[in-house]
Amino acid sequence: MGNELSAHAQWANHAEALYAAKGRDPVAIAGHLDQRLGQPSNVLDAGCGTGGVLAHWPRDIDRVGFDHDPGVVQVAAKRETARLRFEVADFTTPPEGTFHSVLALFAAFQYVLDDEQRRLSLVATQSRVAPGGTFAVELGPDPDTLRPPKAVWTRWRGSDGQWWMRRAMATKIEGTLSIQFAFHRGGPASPVLLQDTHLIQPVPRDWWLAQFSDASWTVDFDQIPGGGPLLIATRR
Numbered sequence: 001m002g003n004e005l006s007a008h009a010q011w012a013n014h015a016e017a018l019y020a021a022k023g024r025d026p027v028a029i030a031g032h033l034d035q036r037l038g039q040p041s042n043v044l045d046a047g048c049g050t051g052g053v054l055a056h057w058p059r060d061i062d063r064v065g066f067d068h069d070p071g072v073v074q075v076a077a078k079r080e081t082a083r084l085r086f087e088v089a090d091f092t093t094p095p096e097g098t099f100h101s102v103l104a105l106f107a108a109f110q111y112v113l114d115d116e117q118r119r120l121s122l123v124a125t126q127s128r129v130a131p132g133g134t135f136a137v138e139l140g141p142d143p144d145t146l147r148p149p150k151a152v153w154t155r156w157r158g159s160d161g162q163w164w165m166r167r168a169m170a171t172k173i174e175g176t177l178s179i180q181f182a183f184h185r186g187g188p189a190s191p192v193l194l195q196d197t198h199l200i201q202p203v204p205r206d207w208w209l210a211q212f213s214d215a216s217w218t219v220d221f222d223q224i225p226g227g228g229p230l231l232i233a234t235r236r
């Protein structure tokens with residue numbers, strides 16, 4: 001792919017400030033998960049993006065994040081934290097090893113649009129959960145984007161000291177949610193500097209439950225602070 005960055009990687013440096021402006025605080029999320037998942041001894045984050053949740057984990061444990069977008073992983077890898085590393089990998093071939101908790105946050109698996117491909121991705125990632133361990137999957141697209149055709153604006157101050165704004169507009173195309181993002185530096189009338197489109201598959205809760213219906217799993221539900229519903233599957 002040469003030096004070309006994906007559209008997502010081009011705004012990855014803004015991810016943390018942008019999420020904070022939306023009330024999605026990685027410190028709160030990591031603290032909540034650590035308690036709710038029983039203080040795991042190691043964690044794997046599938047589709048980790050820029051790695052904010054792992055970087056803010058409240059305890060000094062082994063953490064591995066992976067994502068299939070090399071540009072996003074490059075941004076994550078700039079975090080120099082002990083016992084934390086990031087890899088480029090697809091959900092179908094996660095990093096080797098077993099983990100006491102495996103995470104998939106912010107609807108990461110719903111970026112796999114095809115049901116069978118998503119099922120195979122889950123099976124591969126489930127295989128990394130140690131016996132007695134948990135798989136925590138945040139469900140649902142970002143609720144902010146679920147009001148088509150109303151645009152949702154988020155404003156934050158970037159590390160460049162400038163004010164930035166992002167316009168998010170979701171439309172449904174044949175059942176898939178297409179979310180168009182436009183980034184402005186300055187006010188809404190300033191030129192669009194970056195654009196990105198995310199395609200997300202809204203997946204019914206029953207589909208998720210079916211993937212954990214095997215007797216080796218027990219399923220519970222919770223909520224990510226500032227985010228979506230959380231399915232927690234515990235492996236016997």
Ligand SMILES: C[S@@+](CC[C@H](N)C(=O)[O-])C[C@H]1O[C@@H](n2cnc3c(N)ncnc32)[C@H](O)[C@@H]1O
Nearest residue numbers: 047048049067068069089090091105106108111
């Ligand atoms: C909405 S972002 C969530 C990022 C991060 N989990 C968070 O909570 O901020 C979804 C991430 O899933 C990644 N992703 C999508 N499909 C993937 C796949 N097949 N394998 C690995 N990562 C994938 C994307 O590159 C993106 O970084």
